[in-house]
Amino acid sequence: MHRTLYDSEHESFRKAFRTFLDRRAVPFIEKWEEAGTPDREFIREAGESGFLGFELDPELGGLGIDDFRYNAIMTEEVVAANIAADLFSMQNDIILPYLRDLTTDEQRQRWHPPFAAGNLVVSLGMTEPEAGSDLAAIKTTARRDGDMLVLNGSKTFITSGATCDLAIVLTRTGERDGRGTTFVAVEAGTPGFERGRPMHKIGRKGQDTAELFFDDCRVPVSNIIGEPGRGFGAAVGNLPRERLSIAVSGVASARHALTLGLEHLTQRIAFGEPLADMQSIRMMLAHLHIETDILETYIDRCVLALNDGQLTAEEAAGVKAKATDLQWEVVDQVLQYFGGYGYMEETPIARIWRDARIQRIYGGANEVMLDLVGRRLVARR
Numbered sequence: 001m002h003r004t005l006y007d008s009e010h011e012s013f014r015k016a017f018r019t020f021l022d023r024r025a026v027p028f029i030e031k032w033e034e035a036g037t038p039d040r041e042f043i044r045e046a047g048e049s050g051f052l053g054f055e056l057d058p059e060l061g062g063l064g065i066d067d068f069r070y071n072a073i074m075t076e077e078v079v080a081a082n083i084a085a086d087l088f089s090m091q092n093d094i095i096l097p098y099l100r101d102l103t104t105d106e107q108r109q110r111w112h113p114p115f116a117a118g119n120l121v122v123s124l125g126m127t128e129p130e131a132g133s134d135l136a137a138i139k140t141t142a143r144r145d146g147d148m149l150v151l152n153g154s155k156t157f158i159t160s161g162a163t164c165d166l167a168i169v170l171t172r173t174g175e176r177d178g179r180g181t182t183f184v185a186v187e188a189g190t191p192g193f194e195r196g197r198p199m200h201k202i203g204r205k206g207q208d209t210a211e212l213f214f215d216d217c218r219v220p221v222s223n224i225i226g227e228p229g230r231g232f233g234a235a236v237g238n239l240p241r242e243r244l245s246i247a248v249s250g251v252a253s254a255r256h257a258l259t260l261g262l263e264h265l266t267q268r269i270a271f272g273e274p275l276a277d278m279q280s281i282r283m284m285l286a287h288l289h290i291e292t293d294i295l296e297t298y299i300d301r302c303v304l305a306l307n308d309g310q311l312t313a314e315e316a317a318g319v320k321a322k323a324t325d326l327q328w329e330v331v332d333q334v335l336q337y338f339g340g341y342g343y344m345e346e347t348p349i350a351r352i353w354r355d356a357r358i359q360r361i362y363g364g365a366n367e368v369m370l371d372l373v374g375r376r377l378v379a380r381r
């Protein structure tokens with residue numbers, strides 16, 4: 001279906017970002033996958049080119065562009081380049097609202113310019129070894145000691161955790177009821193703060209994911225992000241945007257896989273004809289194509305709703321679950337259509353497949369998403 005989400009300015013931006021990725025990312029993906037992280041020069045160039053923190057105030061290094069369609073375009077292009085560079089969605093879609101909306105003037109002066117310049121990679125540490133879906137169970141503490149906070153505990157599975165310059169960490173500062181949590185920013189190099197090595201993942205290998213450790217780590221209270229004691233509420237407020245970002249990437253990945261699948265099926269001959277000439281295959285392709293088209297149209301609506309401040313928590317949760325379930329269905333089926341070639345690393349669908357699996361787990365496991373939607377439905381009765 002013809003999309004009406006983007007205008008010509010968005011499409012020019014898409015072209016510029018695609019050119020940047022083709023030149024600075026695509027040739028290096030194997031190297032980054034080996035290192036477990038993208039290189040810093042790439043991140044700095046992305047900042048210089050205006051691809052990081054563009055929503056921030058121009059006086060502090062941003063471009064003052066507050067339009068999630070640009071974020072969506074970047075996600076689509078990262079997917080089309082098949083590089084799983086979570087850096088952009090992490091920094092622009094997930095971290096940015098914390099830095100923009102919850103910070104003091106002093107913090108903005110400190111962090112916005114280097115963030116937009118690609119000199120400050122920020123991670124968001126919420127998950128702990130014993131608290132993932134149930135975030136209210138976090139145990140990392142931040143105890144007040146005069147003008148300082150003393151952090152103890154650990155985080156796990158943190159995107160950019162091994163390479164971040166600043167970690168925004170959800171800590172326990174009160175009782176376990178959701179109101180006793182506070183976000184604290186911890187700079188790399190602070191005594192008592194250790195970043196783990198990139199974890200060995202089955203996918204998204206070019207992006208580091210790591211543990212963070214805090215051992216009597218002292219940070220000034222001026223590093224508190226947002227209202228003390230209200231960290232959980234702030235996280236919940238930002239989750240719809242994070243989940244929509246995952247949904248955009250899910251449907252883009254499904255679309256990309258379908259394109260590759262169709263190309264293969266029309267060329268691969270078996271039993272004397274192209275695989276695409278088999279009715280059962282055409283019917284499956286049609287089913288996946290229709291589902292993708294319908295979902296893309298709905299996601300485009302969600303992007304506009306987010307721009308208007310109208311996207312609800314349940315809409316975002318629902319679309320995250322639906323898009324990533326569909327992504328998995330499509331990507332797995334397309335790999336099947338590639339046969340043995342699909343299982344080989346050099347075939348693009350192989351990377352798409354292994355990079356796709358986590359999408360149904362992070363940002364809130366899909367079961368938790370469905371439960372959230374279901375609970376709201378029941379509560380409204």
Ligand SMILES: Cc1cc2nc3c(=O)[nH]c(=O)nc-3n(C[C@H](O)[C@H](O)[C@H](O)COP(=O)(O)OP(=O)(O)OC[C@H]3O[C@@H](n4cnc5c(N)ncnc54)[C@H](O)[C@@H]3O)c2cc1C
Binds near residue numbers: 368
């Ligand atoms: C590559 C990667 C990147 C990540 N990046 C970050 C990051 O940057 N920051 C961060 O804080 N976290 C990050 N995470 C963590 C991620 O958000 C968690 O893994 C996710 O929330 C699930 O938590 P868990 O792993 O503890 O699983 P658990 O909470 O133990 O859940 C395990 C499974 O149980 C089921 N389940 C759980 N609860 C329910 C329920 N209520 N109803 C039904 N079934 C349920 C689901 O199937 C779920 O997958 C990342 C994880 C990975 C792997």
